[in-house]
Amino acid sequence: MQTNADASLAMRPAALGHAGMGGDLSPFFHRALRAALVVLALAASLVLSLAARADTLDDTLALFAENKYPQTDKAVAQLAVEAPPQAAAILDALDNNRLFFNPDTHAVIYKTADGKLIEAKSGQPFAGSEDDLSKVRINNAIRVAIDTALGSLTLASPDPEKRLSAASDVFKTHSPKALHAIETQLAREKDPRVAAMLNLARAAITVTTDNPSTSDKIAAIDILKARGDQDALNLIDQLSQKTTDPQVKAEAASALSSIRTQLAIWNVVQNLWYGLSASSVLLLAAIGLAITFGVMGVINMAHGEMVMLGAYTTYVVQLMLPPWLQNWSLAFAIPLAFVVAAAVGIAIERLIIRYLYTRPLETLLATWGVSLILQQAVRSIFGPNNRQVTNPPFMSGSVDFAGLAITTNRLWIIVLAILVFIGLQLVLRATPFGLRMRAVTQNRRMAAAMGISTAQIDMLAFGLGSGVAGIAGVALSQIDNVSPNLGQGYIIDSFMVVVFGGVGNLWGTALGALMIGVANKILEPLIGAVQGQIVLLVIIILFIQKRPRGMFALKGRAVEA
Amino acid sequence: MSPQLDRIGLIFVVLLAAAAVFVPVLSLATSPDSAFNIPSYLVQLFGKYLCYAILAVALDLVWGYCGILSLGHGAFFALGGYAMGMYLMRQIGARGVYANPILPDFMVFLNWKALPVAWWGFNWFPYAMLMVLLVPGLLALAFGWFAFRSRVTGVYLSIITQAMTFALYKEFFRNDFGFGGNNGLTDFKDLLGFSLQSSATKAALFSASAIALIIAYWVSRLIIGSKYGKALMAVRDAESRMRFLGYRVENYKLFAFVVSAVMAGVAGALYVPQVGIINPSEFAPANSIEAAIWVAVGGRATLVGAAIGAIAVNFAKTYFTGAFPNYWLYGLGGLFVLVTLFLPRGLLGLLLRPPRERAAPQVEETPAVVVEKGVDP
Numbered sequence: 001m002q003t004n005a006d007a008s009l010a011m012r013p014a015a016l017g018h019a020g021m022g023g024d025l026s027p028f029f030h031r032a033l034r035a036a037l038v039v040l041a042l043a044a045s046l047v048l049s050l051a052a053r054a055d056t057l058d059d060t061l062a063l064f065a066e067n068k069y070p071q072t073d074k075a076v077a078q079l080a081v082e083a084p085p086q087a088a089a090i091l092d093a094l095d096n097n098r099l100f101f102n103p104d105t106h107a108v109i110y111k112t113a114d115g116k117l118i119e120a121k122s123g124q125p126f127a128g129s130e131d132d133l134s135k136v137r138i139n140n141a142i143r144v145a146i147d148t149a150l151g152s153l154t155l156a157s158p159d160p161e162k163r164l165s166a167a168s169d170v171f172k173t174h175s176p177k178a179l180h181a182i183e184t185q186l187a188r189e190k191d192p193r194v195a196a197m198l199n200l201a202r203a204a205i206t207v208t209t210d211n212p213s214t215s216d217k218i219a220a221i222d223i224l225k226a227r228g229d230q231d232a233l234n235l236i237d238q239l240s241q242k243t244t245d246p247q248v249k250a251e252a253a254s255a256l257s258s259i260r261t262q263l264a265i266w267n268v269v270q271n272l273w274y275g276l277s278a279s280s281v282l283l284l285a286a287i288g289l290a291i292t293f294g295v296m297g298v299i300n301m302a303h304g305e306m307v308m309l310g311a312y313t314t315y316v317v318q319l320m321l322p323p324w325l326q327n328w329s330l331a332f333a334i335p336l337a338f339v340v341a342a343a344v345g346i347a348i349e350r351l352i353i354r355y356l357y358t359r360p361l362e363t364l365l366a367t368w369g370v371s372l373i374l375q376q377a378v379r380s381i382f383g384p385n386n387r388q389v390t391n392p393p394f395m396s397g398s399v400d401f402a403g404l405a406i407t408t409n410r411l412w413i414i415v416l417a418i419l420v421f422i423g424l425q426l427v428l429r430a431t432p433f434g435l436r437m438r439a440v441t442q443n444r445r446m447a448a449a450m451g452i453s454t455a456q457i458d459m460l461a462f463g464l465g466s467g468v469a470g471i472a473g474v475a476l477s478q479i480d481n482v483s484p485n486l487g488q489g490y491i492i493d494s495f496m497v498v499v500f501g502g503v504g505n506l507w508g509t510a511l512g513a514l515m516i517g518v519a520n521k522i523l524e525p526l527i528g529a530v531q532g533q534i535v536l537l538v539i540i541i542l543f544i545q546k547r548p549r550g551m552f553a554l555k556g557r558a559v560e561a
Numbered sequence: 562m563s564p565q566l567d568r569i570g571l572i573f574v575v576l577l578a579a580a581a582v583f584v585p586v587l588s589l590a591t592s593p594d595s596a597f598n599i600p601s602y603l604v605q606l607f608g609k610y611l612c613y614a615i616l617a618v619a620l621d622l623v624w625g626y627c628g629i630l631s632l633g634h635g636a637f638f639a640l641g642g643y644a645m646g647m648y649l650m651r652q653i654g655a656r657g658v659y660a661n662p663i664l665p666d667f668m669v670f671l672n673w674k675a676l677p678v679a680w681w682g683f684n685w686f687p688y689a690m691l692m693v694l695l696v697p698g699l700l701a702l703a704f705g706w707f708a709f710r711s712r713v714t715g716v717y718l719s720i721i722t723q724a725m726t727f728a729l730y731k732e733f734f735r736n737d738f739g740f741g742g743n744n745g746l747t748d749f750k751d752l753l754g755f756s757l758q759s760s761a762t763k764a765a766l767f768s769a770s771a772i773a774l775i776i777a778y779w780v781s782r783l784i785i786g787s788k789y790g791k792a793l794m795a796v797r798d799a800e801s802r803m804r805f806l807g808y809r810v811e812n813y814k815l816f817a818f819v820v821s822a823v824m825a826g827v828a829g830a831l832y833v834p835q836v837g838i839i840n841p842s843e844f845a846p847a848n849s850i851e852a853a854i855w856v857a858v859g860g861r862a863t864l865v866g867a868a869i870g871a872i873a874v875n876f877a878k879t880y881f882t883g884a885f886p887n888y889w890l891y892g893l894g895g896l897f898v899l900v901t902l903f904l905p906r907g908l909l910g911l912l913l914r915p916p917r918e919r920a921a922p923q924v925e926e927t928p929a930v931v932v933e934k935g936v937d938p
Contacts, residue, residue, distance in 0.1 A: 299716050301850075355902055360716050361630040362901040365857060368850050369897020376890035492727050492846065495720050530731050537728040541704075541721050545711040 057084050061108040061120050064094075064136050065101040072136060073145050080149035080181060086123050088153055095146045100133035109133055145177075152181025155198075160191045167197035172231065174204035199223055207239040217243070218251045225255040228262040271521050277410040279517025280417035281479070284472035285490040286497035287424060287509050288465035292345075294441050294503035295461040298353060298363040302371035303494065304487025306345060306466045310337035310473020311482045312378060315387045327392050330474065337470035344374075345466020349459050357458075371487070379484040386481040395478060413475045420471060421510055427464070428506065437461050441503075496540050502550025511551060516540075565913055570782065570865045574775050580607075581771035585764035601760035604767045606879065608835045610872045611770035615828035617855045617871035618777045618864055619821040624853065625862030626785055627817045628714075628797035633722030634825050635849035636729050637697035639839065641826025643733075644696055646746035646839040647680060648689035649757075653750050666748070667741045677739045686753060693830040694823050701822030702815070709811035709818075714800065723846045730844035745840025752834050763835070770831045774868060777824050781864050784820065793817055854893070857900050860907025870907060 060082065063075035076094070079087045093099045093110035099120075100109045108120040109128075117126040138146075154166035155178075163185070170178045182202050189195040203220035206212045212220070217239070224232040233256065240252035289303045300306075314333040321329050348370055356363045395409040428434035439447040440457045448454045473486070480486060493516070501512025516536060523532030544550075584599060584607070591598040616638050623629040655662040659669040663676055682688040704725060708718060736742035755762045784790050796803050796813050804810050833839045842848075852871075859870020874896070881889040904910065 293716075297716070299720065352898060352902060359901075359905070361624075361628075361719060362857070362905070364630065364632075364716065364719055365850070365853055366898050366901040369854075369894040369901075372890045372894030372897065376887070376894065379890075380887060492724060496724060499717060499720055530735055534728045534732050537724050537731075541724055541728075542707065544713055544717065544721055545707045548711055548713045548717060 056082055057121060062106055064099065064108050064120075065106040067101065067134065067136055069137070069139055069142065072138060073142055076142060076145045076149050080152045081184065086118075086120065088150065089118070090120050091146050091150055091153070094136060094138060095143060097135060097138070099136040100130065101136060102128070102132060103134050104132075108136075148175060148177040148181075151175075152178055152185075155181050155185045160194050163189075163191070163194045164197055167194060167201050170201040171197065171204050174201070174208045174235070176205055176209050179205050179209075200227055204235055207235050210242075214245050214247055217245070217248050221248070221251050221255045225258055228259045230263065233259045233263065267525075271525065272518060273406065274524075275518030275521035276414060276514075277517075278521055279514045280410075280414040281472075281476065281490075282493055282497050282517050283417045283510055283513035284413070284420060284475050285469065286494040286501075286513055287421065287506065288468035288472065289494050290465075290498045290501065290503060290506065290509040291424070291437075291468070292462050292465035293498055294505075295437055296353070296357070296458055297503075298356070298360050299367070299495065300345075300348075300353075300462075300465070301364055301368040301491070302348060302374060303367075303466070303469055304489075304491035305371045305374040306341040306469035306487070307473040307476060307490060308378065308484065308487035309341050309344060309374070310470030311389070311477035311480075311486050312382060312387070312473070313337040313340045313470065314474045314477040315382075315389050315482050318389060326390075327394075330392060330395075333474050334471055337474045338467040339470075341470025341473065342463040342467030345469075346459055346463040348466075349462035353462065354455065354458065375484045375487075382484070384484060386483045389477040389482050391478055409478045413478065416471070416475050420468060421506065424464075424468065424506055433457075433460060496537065498550075499544060500540050500550055502547075502552035505552040508550060508552030563913070566863055566865065566909070567782075569909070569912070570778065573865045573868065574778060577771045577775050581768040581775075584767055584771075585761075588764045589761060601763045604760070605763050605835050608763070608767035608770045609832060610875050611767070611774050612828045612832035612835065613852070613855065613871040613875050614868035615770070615774050615777045615831070616825050616852055617859065617867035618774070618781055619824035619828065620852050621856045621859075621861060621864055621867035622781045622784070622824070623817050623821045624856060625864075625867070626790065626797060627793050627814055628800075629814060629818065630719045630853060631722045631818075631821075632719045632846065632849045632853065633724075633726040634821070634852055635846075636726035636844055637701060637822040637825035638829035638832070638848075638852075639726075639729070639733075639841075639843035640697045640700065641693045641829030642833040642839040642843060643740060643746070643829075644683075644689055644692040644826070645830035645833045646749070647683040647692075647740075648686060649749040649752060649834060650746050651680070651684035652752070653748065656750055657748070665741075665746070667736075667744065668739075671736060679739060690830070693826050697822040697826030697829075698819050701819045705815045705818040706811075709814045712811075723849065726844050726849055727846050730841055730846070733841035733844055741840070743841065745838060745842075746833075747838040747840070749834065749837055757834055757837065766831065766835050770835070773827055773831055777827070778864055778868065780820070780824070784817070785864070789813070789816070851893075854897050854900065856907075858896060858904075858907055860909035863907065863909045866907050866909035869909070873908070 056078075060075050060078045063071045063078070066072075072094075076091065079091060089112070090099065090108075090110050093112070096113075098111040098113075100111065100117075101107065102109065109117050109126045110120050111117050111130070117128070117130060118124070119126045151166055151169060154162050155170070157163050157166070167182070167185075170182060179202065182198055182205070186195065186198045186202065189198055200223060203223035206216055206220035207224065221236055221239070224236055236252050236255050236259070240249055240256065243249055243252065285304075285307055288306065289300065292298070292300050292303070313336050314329070317333040317336055318326065318329045321332065325332075348367065352366050352370065353363055356366060391409055395412050398405045398407045399411070400406075426434075428438060436447065436452045436457050437460075439450070439452055440454050440461075444454055447457075472490075476486065476490070480489075497509060497512045497516055500516060501508035501510070519539075520532055520536055523535055526532070527535065584604060587597050588599045588601055588604050593600070616634060619637075620631065620634050623631055623634075650665045653665065657666040657669075659666050661669050664673060668676070683692070704722075708721065713721060732738055733740055733745075734743055740746065749757055751757055752762065752766075755765070757763075784793070792803070792808060793813050796808070796810050800810055803813075829839075829843075851874075855871035855874050856867040857870070858874055859868065860866030874893075877892070878889065881892055900907070906913075
């Protein structure tokens with residue numbers, strides 16, 4: 001407090017001089033001034049620390065009242081350091097030519113954006129008229145100073161989130177002007193996250209300015225190396241090109257290579273994650289197809305439409321549910337989509353496919369016809385446009401995981417795919433129906449001879465496969481457009497998964513989906529998305545040449561190759 | 562092939578030959594007001610149907626007689642079409658929007674400096690026509706060689722042919738691939754110096770399509786009638802048995818597949834100047850599947866039936882998409898379902914008396930053959 005008072009002592013004469021006392025101050029005036037200052041200092045010490053802030057604010061505001069560029073600049077800087085509650089409003093007003101002072105009383109008044117006059121010191125509304133006030137002039141240099149000051153003001157903000165984002169802004173801009181604010185804040189920062197960010201920002205400034213010593217720079221490089229992202233890489237790269245200091249250069253080079261390795265590893269992890277996410281979608285879409293294809297040896301070309309029906313079921317459920325249940329819409333949509341798609345699937349099996357069992361190629365054509373009819377039916381009912389399905393709150397947004405932005409809807413779809421997979425395995429392994437279904441898959445005639453009603457198993461298996469496709473539709477509605485063509489986009493990929501993985505074994509489907517999904521995402525950055533898909537298709541076509549029945553082929557006498 | 566079917570085939574060929582002669586005459590020599598005049602848009606439309614009919618005959622050769630349901634024949638059709646399109650593109654010359662004498666407009670637009678190697682020689686008609694035959698033929702040869710050698714059959718084969726056309730579909734969509742990307746090739750001006758807009762050229766293309774269809778039918782008929790054709794049908798009905806008897810099954814299949822692909826390419830080449838555009842959507846898997854339904858509607862393993870099916874279905878398509886656009890897909894979908902369920906031998910099957918000796922479609926349903934198809938008996 002004492003220092004501030006001293007500073008204001010030094011400042012006062014100039015302020016008064018500007019206020020109209022003329023250039024040569026008389027000795028009398030000097031004396032009077034000193035007396036006044038003594039009074040002021042006494043008053044200040046009387047109110048003690050309670051008034052401390054207001055008092056320093058007073059001094060700062062007085063600088064504005066002088067209406068000279070250097071003083072205004074200084075005042076801006078001081079406001080940033082002192083950070084009184086109304087500082088941001090004052091700086092904002094100054095930036096927009098809304099800061100005034102009273103030439104007589106030296107009171108500083110600012111006008112808010114909606115035109116209210118407020119006394120800068122007290123924050124109370126100002127009673128007087130704007131006509132009695134003069135405007136504080138600014139120039140571009142001051143505007144820059146205001147920006148920096150506003151930045152460091154948020155650095156001192158009581159909200160740690162704001163401090164964090166301000167610090168990360170400084171890290172990105174690494175403006176040397178913010179160095180002082182950063183260091184001040186760093187000294188008193190309690191939140192470890194913010195402190196780490198401040199450290200980073202300081203390091204960024206250190207490596208981009210020329211002055212700091214070798215040891216400072218090396219320390220800064222270490223901090224940046226720990227950060228290890230693209231920004232850090234660029235900063236160190238700049239430094240290593242600029243610096244002449246061999247020690248710094250060596251340190252920078254080793255940091256660069258370490259960051260590059262780190263980035264490359266993260267890149268792979270990220271691609272794996274995207275691949276996993278794509279695989280889960282593929283698995284959901286393909287696993288139902290694998291069941292029907294495995295049991296019956298027919299390919300259901302309308303499988304994609306089962307997915308589409310599931311997505312539309314989700315849409316309808318969302319439409320029907322009262323608002324207070326909206327967040328739970330998926331809990332209704334998943335079983336309902338299963339039931340709807342399974343019902344349609346069973347209808348297709350009963351009405352069409354069972355008459356075509358001896359003619360698998362024609363099943364292909366008939367089910368393609370069904371898919372056209374279903375698409376057109378949905379188009380007639382819901383219109384050709386995309387329907388909006390909103391994500392429930394727990395599925396929107398993303399989680400930041402060590403620099404990897406993981407969208408929660410993708411995460412839940414992976415969870416759903418795993419659950420569906422486990423569920424299907426349980427049905428196949430632990431229920432009498434599953435046992436019979438596997439028997440029919442392995443040897444239809446023998447199963448029939450053992451008393452299994454193959455027709456019934458066919459129907460149920462088709463229902464199960466279609467129902468699972470319906471569940472896939474619920475998942476896809478969360479990440480894709482719900483349109484009548486939804487299923488078409490997934491059908492060929494699903495075939496590839498089934499053909500690649502082999503039939504009669506869900507592990508094959510899972511592995512197939514995983515390999516295709518991950519390979520797709522690994523190829524994507526290398527040769528582009530479309531090229532990647534094409535290469536994959538060609539690889540699968542070639543793979544089928546080698547293993548015509550997929551990776552996990554059923555073996556046995558019943559399987560005639 | 563039964564004598565009855567051959568008779569129908571003969572009638573069909575005679576009708577086609579008559580159409581090849583009289584349609585141009587009626588279109589060009591009569592006055593537009595005359596009741597006998599055929600407007601040139603109709604000539605063009607039916608010319609298009611004839612191209613589809615050639616594709617259907619080609620597909621019938623492999624599906625009906627060899628049991629290979631190719632869901633990728635649209636790819637061969639489109640490749641032939643692209644080869645023709647490239648010739649037509651080069652013929653535009655300096656008349657394009659950018660008036661570049663060598664580079665087609667889309668290349669100028671993409672700021673390309675030189676003609677890609679794949680486009681070399683396409684300004685020369687015989688070379689372009691050679692490519693119409695070679696490109697689909699070689700693709701079929703390579704694809705079939707891999708597929709048949711490793712005994713990919715039945716549904717699996719259908720699926721990978723579909724994957725093949727899907728891969729090409731995606732590839733041709735890319736601008737960098739150098740074939741016009743999304744927009745494909747269009748804005749054609751003339752063929753061999755004859756303007757594509759003139760009714761005379763349209764009539765000539767119609768006749769050419771009719772003649773090509775006759776040739777396609779004749780070639781297929783010749784193959785089916787030969788000793789090789791008998792073996793081909795035997796492969797269809799009992800592949801393993803043929804293999805055990807010492808036949809090189811894959812060679813039989815491969816030959817039919819390549820011939821069929823070349824025919825499809827020719828169909829595509831005739832199709833492009835008549836519709837005036839070729840773009841990647843021709844590779845869409847849906848197109849190939851639609852071709853299969855033409856064959857199924859007309860009647861598999863009849864050749865003539867396939868051609869009639871293609872013309873009938875496409876005529877219906879033109880009518881219904883105009884009159885009831887919202888119901889066409891129901892109609893097409895219903896056609897797929899009803900024909901496979903109730904008309905396994907197609908429209909021609911209704912006409913034909915059931916053959917005395919058990920003919921192909923029935924034979925397929927005996928258990929021994931079902932094993933061949935890879936389905937559990």
